[in-house]
Amino acid sequence: xxxxxxxxxxxxxxxxxxxxxxxxxxxxxxxxxxxxxxxxxxxxxxxxxxxxxxxxxxxxxxxxxxxxxxxxxxxxxxxxxxxxxxxxxxxxxxxxxxxxxxxxxxxxxxxxxxxxxxxxxxxxxxxxxxxxxxxxxxxxxxxxxxxxxxxxxxxxxxxxxxxxxxxxxxxxxxxxxxxxxxxxxxxxxxxxxxxxxxxxxxxxxxxxxxxxxxxxxxxxxxxxxxxxxxxxxxxxxxxxxxxxxxxxxxxxxxxxxxxxxxxxxxxxxxxxxxxxxxxxxxxxxxxxxxxxxxxxxxxxxxxxxxxxxxxxxxxxxxxxxxxxxxxxxxxxxxxxxxxxxxxxxxxxxxxxxxxxxxx
Numbered sequence: 623x624x625x626x627x628x629x630x631x632x633x634x635x636x637x638x639x640x641x642x643x644x645x646x647x648x649x650x651x652x653x654x655x656x657x658x659x660x661x662x663x664x665x666x667x668x669x670x671x672x673x674x675x676x677x678x679x680x681x682x683x684x685x686x687x688x689x690x691x692x693x694x695x696x697x698x699x700x701x702x703x704x705x706x707x708x709x710x711x712x713x714x715x716x717x718x719x720x721x722x723x724x725x726x727x728x729x730x731x732x733x734x735x736x737x738x739x740x741x742x743x744x745x746x747x748x749x750x751x752x753x754x755x756x757x758x759x760x761x762x763x764x765x766x767x768x769x770x771x772x773x774x775x776x777x778x779x780x781x782x783x784x785x786x787x788x789x790x791x792x793x794x795x796x797x798x799x800x801x802x803x804x805x806x807x808x809x810x811x812x813x814x815x816x817x818x819x820x821x822x823x824x825x826x827x828x829x830x831x832x833x834x835x836x837x838x839x840x841x842x843x844x845x846x847x848x849x850x851x852x853x854x855x856x857x858x859x860x861x862x863x864x865x866x867x868x869x870x871x872x873x874x875x876x877x878x879x880x881x882x883x884x885x886x887x888x889x890x891x892x893x894x895x896x897x898x899x900x901x902x903x904x905x906x907x908x909x910x911x912x913x914x915x916x917x918x919x920x921x922x923x924x925x926x927x928x929x930x931x932x933x934x935x936x937x938x939x940x941x942x943x944x945x946x947x948x949x950x951x952x953x954x955x956x957x958x959x960x961x962x963x964x965x966x967x968x969x970x971x972x973x974x975x976x977x978x979x980x981x
Contacts (some may be wrong), residue, residue, distance in 0.1 A: 628654055628663030635670060648674060665694045665703055672710045676717065685714035705734050709743055712750045716757075724754035745774025745783045749790060756794055759801075761820045762856070764794055769827050795824055815844035815853055823860055831864050838864070855885045855893040862900060871904050878904075895924045933970045934959035 623631070631654045639647035651674075654667045668691040675684040688710040695703035712727035728751040731743070752767030768787055775784035798820045805813035822837030838861050845853035858881035865874035878897050885893040898921040905914040931937065932955050945957040953970045963969060 623654065623657040623659065625660045625663060628658040628660045628667075631658075632663065632667055632670065635667070639670075639674060644674065644678065661694060661698050665691060665698065665707075668694060669706065669710065672714070676713065681714060681717040685711075685718060688714045701734055705731055705743055708734075709747055709750065712747070712754075716750050716753055719757060721754040721757040725751055728754070741774075741778065745771045745778070745780060745787075748774065749783065749787055752787075752794075753790055756790065756797065759797070761794070761798060761801075761816070762823075765820065765823050765827065768794065772827065791824060791827070795821075798824070811844055811848050812850065815841050815848065815850065818844065819853065819857060819860070822857075826860060826864055826867070829867070831867060834860070834864055851884050851888050852890055852893070855881045855888075855890055855897075858884070859893070859896055859900070862897075866900070866904065871908065874904060875901070891924055891927055895921060898924060932956045932959055934963060 631650055635647040635650040635654070638644075638650060648671070651667045651670050655664060655671070658664055658667070668687050671687040672684050672691065675681070675687065688707065691707040691710060692704075695707040708727050708731045712724045712731065715721075715723040715727065728747050731747045748767045748771035752764045752771060755761075755764035755767060768791055771783065771787045774780065775787060798817050801813065802817040802821075804810070805817055818837050818841035822834045822841060825831070825834040825837060838857050842854060842857045845851075845857060858877045862874045862877035862881065865871070865877060878901055882894065882897050884890075885897060898917045902914060902917045902921060905917060933953055934955050937956070946954055947957045947960055948954050949968050953968050955969070960969075
């Protein structure tokens, strides 16, 4: 079956599917898969099969076709096709509650070089990642992913994606509410503070700042009471974002300054990164170049301080998909570098490394 005939059969299957003749559509697409020699056509029909089985609740079949689609994308050697197929693989694992795999495949999507499809599919990748974090009860990471997905939806006028994100936020709110009940029943103050912070972040992401501010105040009160300075940094970052949304930039900078002091006290590099990034956007909007440059420099310094480097070749770990090896002394190297080095001790501290572990 050639390219033209493949297109005709895919269109025929879509017409059947849209008229609710699902089984007939699946038969047409399966026959295309068996007979077509057109790789692009095969990729497209696999996408149809993935979507159809997803909507029918046949998630194992969905995963099976997603795996075949990945192989087809690799044959095509096209970054756009790879992005789409990895997203389908992430969604399949999300439906099967394989949340760690979902997050891994989403990160692979985000790590692919710039593609034409990234603008269209980036929001869906963030949404899938958010759903996976929610499934693992990692509320803060889930909310950050949902916020990214919402930004994609708003920037691209994607109302369907916005609707799906709002549905996920509803599930998120319900889970946090249930966690809050448990925290109150058991007098778990740290969990109460975390739930209040999540509630505040949800209201902020919805633009409901009047409700967000009191939640942040309550979370800050408990975080201060229990001495959780990392939590206080997160609260102040959320408060600063609220003030930015209200165009009260001086108040935002005051909250950022307080958060920076706390983050530096506890060595919270990730918090400092986020705060410098927010400060950078504020000073850029005000056109204050000297302050902007200072925060850009500090941002890049924080990035360098948080990066891991191979102790042998000096390359940054994580930029390429390379296998790593952790030695008993906790030093990490590229596996290939250790093999080429030929020593039985750590190149950094020279301790014995007879039984290294893979990471």
